[in-house]
Amino acid sequence: MDFKLTEEQQMLQETAERLVRDVYDFESRKAFSESEAGFSTAFWQQLGELGLTAIPFSEELGGFGGTGVETMLIMEQLGKGICLEPYMESVILAGGLIGQLGSDAQKEELLGGIATGELQAAVALDELNSHYDLANVTTTASEQGGEWVLNGRKGVVIGGQTAGKILVSARTAGNNRDEQGISLFVIDPSAAGVTRRVYATVDGRKACELFLDNVQGELLGEAGNAYDAIRYQSGRAIAALCAEAVGAMRTACDLTLEYLKTRKQFGVPIGKFQVLQHRMVDMISELERATSMAILAACLADDEDSAERSAKLAAAKFVINRAGRYVAEQCIQLHGGIAMTWEYNGAHYAKRLVMISHQFGDDDHHLEAYAAQLSVA
Amino acid sequence: MEIHYSPEQLAFRDEVREFLKQELPADIAAKVKLGKHLHKADHERWQKILSKRGWYAPGWPVEHGGTTWGPIEKHIFDEESAAFGAPRLVPFGVNMVAPVIIKFGTEEQKAKYLPRILDGTDWWCQGYSEPGAGSDLASLKTRAVRDGDYYIVNGQKTWTTLGQHANWIFCLVRTDPEAQQQRGISFLLIDMATPGITVRPIITLDGDHEVNEVFFDDVKVPVENLVGEENKGWTCAKYLLTHERTGLAGIGASKAALTNLKRIASKQQKNGKPLIEDALFRSQIAEVEMSLMAAEMSTLRIVAAASEGGVPGSESSILKVQGTEIRQAITHLMRKALGPYALPFLPEELDLDFDGEMLVDDYAASPASQYFNMRKLSIFGGSNEIQKNIVSKMILEL
Numbered sequence: 001m002d003f004k005l006t007e008e009q010q011m012l013q014e015t016a017e018r019l020v021r022d023v024y025d026f027e028s029r030k031a032f033s034e035s036e037a038g039f040s041t042a043f044w045q046q047l048g049e050l051g052l053t054a055i056p057f058s059e060e061l062g063g064f065g066g067t068g069v070e071t072m073l074i075m076e077q078l079g080k081g082i083c084l085e086p087y088m089e090s091v092i093l094a095g096g097l098i099g100q101l102g103s104d105a106q107k108e109e110l111l112g113g114i115a116t117g118e119l120q121a122a123v124a125l126d127e128l129n130s131h132y133d134l135a136n137v138t139t140t141a142s143e144q145g146g147e148w149v150l151n152g153r154k155g156v157v158i159g160g161q162t163a164g165k166i167l168v169s170a171r172t173a174g175n176n177r178d179e180q181g182i183s184l185f186v187i188d189p190s191a192a193g194v195t196r197r198v199y200a201t202v203d204g205r206k207a208c209e210l211f212l213d214n215v216q217g218e219l220l221g222e223a224g225n226a227y228d229a230i231r232y233q234s235g236r237a238i239a240a241l242c243a244e245a246v247g248a249m250r251t252a253c254d255l256t257l258e259y260l261k262t263r264k265q266f267g268v269p270i271g272k273f274q275v276l277q278h279r280m281v282d283m284i285s286e287l288e289r290a291t292s293m294a295i296l297a298a299c300l301a302d303d304e305d306s307a308e309r310s311a312k313l314a315a316a317k318f319v320i321n322r323a324g325r326y327v328a329e330q331c332i333q334l335h336g337g338i339a340m341t342w343e344y345n346g347a348h349y350a351k352r353l354v355m356i357s358h359q360f361g362d363d364d365h366h367l368e369a370y371a372a373q374l375s376v377a
Numbered sequence: 378m379e380i381h382y383s384p385e386q387l388a389f390r391d392e393v394r395e396f397l398k399q400e401l402p403a404d405i406a407a408k409v410k411l412g413k414h415l416h417k418a419d420h421e422r423w424q425k426i427l428s429k430r431g432w433y434a435p436g437w438p439v440e441h442g443g444t445t446w447g448p449i450e451k452h453i454f455d456e457e458s459a460a461f462g463a464p465r466l467v468p469f470g471v472n473m474v475a476p477v478i479i480k481f482g483t484e485e486q487k488a489k490y491l492p493r494i495l496d497g498t499d500w501w502c503q504g505y506s507e508p509g510a511g512s513d514l515a516s517l518k519t520r521a522v523r524d525g526d527y528y529i530v531n532g533q534k535t536w537t538t539l540g541q542h543a544n545w546i547f548c549l550v551r552t553d554p555e556a557q558q559q560r561g562i563s564f565l566l567i568d569m570a571t572p573g574i575t576v577r578p579i580i581t582l583d584g585d586h587e588v589n590e591v592f593f594d595d596v597k598v599p600v601e602n603l604v605g606e607e608n609k610g611w612t613c614a615k616y617l618l619t620h621e622r623t624g625l626a627g628i629g630a631s632k633a634a635l636t637n638l639k640r641i642a643s644k645q646q647k648n649g650k651p652l653i654e655d656a657l658f659r660s661q662i663a664e665v666e667m668s669l670m671a672a673e674m675s676t677l678r679i680v681a682a683a684s685e686g687g688v689p690g691s692e693s694s695i696l697k698v699q700g701t702e703i704r705q706a707i708t709h710l711m712r713k714a715l716g717p718y719a720l721p722f723l724p725e726e727l728d729l730d731f732d733g734e735m736l737v738d739d740y741a742a743s744p745a746s747q748y749f750n751m752r753k754l755s756i757f758g759g760s761n762e763i764q765k766n767i768v769s770k771m772i773l774e775l
Contacts, residue, residue, distance in 0.1 A: 001379060001380070001381070001382055001383065001386065001449055001677060001680075001681050002378060002379045002681060003378055003380075003677075003678050003681050003682070004378070004685075005378070069378050257773055257775075260775060261774075261775065271773075271775040272775070274766075274769075277765070277766070277769035277773070277775045278762070278765045278769070280769065280773060280775065281695070281765040281768045281769055281773070282765075284691070284695065284768065284772075284773070285695045285698065285699060288675055288692065288695050288696075288699075289668075289671045289672075289675065289699065290671075292671050292672075292674035292675040292678060293670070293671050293674065295378065295380070295674065295678070296380060296670070296674050298378070299378055299379070299380045300380075312670070315666075315667040315670050315671075318664075318667055319667055319668070319670075319671050367660050367663055367664060367667075368660070370663045370666075370667060371656070371659045371660045371662070371663035374639075374653075374659060374662060374663050374666070376639050376643055376653055
């Protein structure tokens, strides 16, 4: 039982904190968001140069062998700045999937680039009607003359607009919603038959719909057996999102507290009103709850796959989705009218917090998952 | 970071489990698990067993009969005790007045009172709240006037938990009526057998006799019963309140209650199948279990920080609020699980030696009463609103 950070972890935290603070002021973020990439390619490069994109990879691949705790430390800082870069999508999720399923040659080819940041990858798991169910895959892949050919539509691929490679889940056997028969492919977004419809997301990022019309894909791992890896790596993504949410909640709470101390109404700072004081304490209480669950998730994220790990990650995401929404809504409420404007920073934290709950399962999704496995003594 | 216990801590947990398996009387555990009434003798029996093992006062310094346990060991012990159905220790002697005597008392006071707490000779109760002083404790009015070698005490205390069993009471009394609120208060130990003391029961909304009113009418208390300095009693009170707050999250008790809830939900039926298989009810259990998981992690973070010498600040206030809300949510679900059978009021079935025919089952008489009884959790020990005031003022500086 020990919640202290090692010296190396503290250094990592400080590095990420400094980087985010230096780059991510409000105006800069706005410009990054409005750029064609939808994030700062220069910041992405810096993440690579400082080794932050290499953290979770093994030393043979040029990484540092970091675990969920290191990921948490980075993601929390990215959350504090509501950074737009697809770090989780490329480094944690795509990197994790390739690491788990890929052949030595594929790892060699792809992970080196992901670890330096030279390759930014995206992952396409969701579909129009999948609603967080990773086994709900209607996109198909079939083997034709020794090549895998993909057809279908994948949705809301964060970072897909700029990705050098996209990992796509597709069905190679079985019926929709069967866990068996799902495979994972690497596709080149510039390949023939790929159409991307790029759009902005509510939280200031960019994503795309991916239309696949006889697109050639490279199989990762065994055909039909990718589901377990997708589920496992989604668990790592969940832990990362939990940490990001904690970072965003922390800043949202800081901004709100500051506002309560400075904004005056009826001749006094509004923080003198008990009803607002208690609301603020409730926000801090949710932040505490979320922090505890993000730590739990981080400590389990890289553990061996087990029902217990899955259940606790579901619990973490459930608690954090709820806490994030509470902090987001109260941040807006306590700021009053100003938080209703595009020009106010707090509003963007609120949007990111709520949108995190729409990635890898909302509270209903995780409540259902947790309830299904409830142990009855 | 490591969220698991070390091998040494796991070995300690095994030792605790073995002890509880061997020594905790089955009838007492059954009462606790089913929410039945505990008698004074039950508390005393369990306390003697713990005392014999040297585990009754683990938080005390070793020279007074305590242990060398750190916060993590204490936490493990509390968790396991709750899981096995050990009664929650009546805290007023061992965990409330004793820490104050150890911190602020004279050598004579330590020698006189501590051994009698340890061996169960004395049963203490707490004289803090008054009819006009609840959450605003410092507005208390019970007067103690110095008269030679005595204080003459007049006034009234209320909400005195298990005062009907007590032979000693520790009181906050006003010794300087001129001084500003907190300044004129003193911490006084009073023998309940002193003439002029009257104890009257208060029957709570669940029909139980747990709390009392205590009246003081010209009660003569020797001056050597003053702890700390005269008019400095608030320092003792504050010390005690922080002491009390850390244990108030009640994670172990909530875990045990959750197990009981699942058991009830497995036995009760809805739509022709066990209630626990009903998706709606099951998801409510799942929800509270996840909240409990978060509160447990927060507790462990505080415990681990305390074992490094940290002093719990706002976290313990926040955890008091979260922990009590969770416990109340569990008792709410237990009551709901009974459906219309939450209505029958059968206090006689809460006695384990009840030998009549149960109306429903051994678990059915308690949940509705318990639900109402547990409303106290968010009121006592500094109400949840007071906890929020504390966080707001001390931490957020609002």
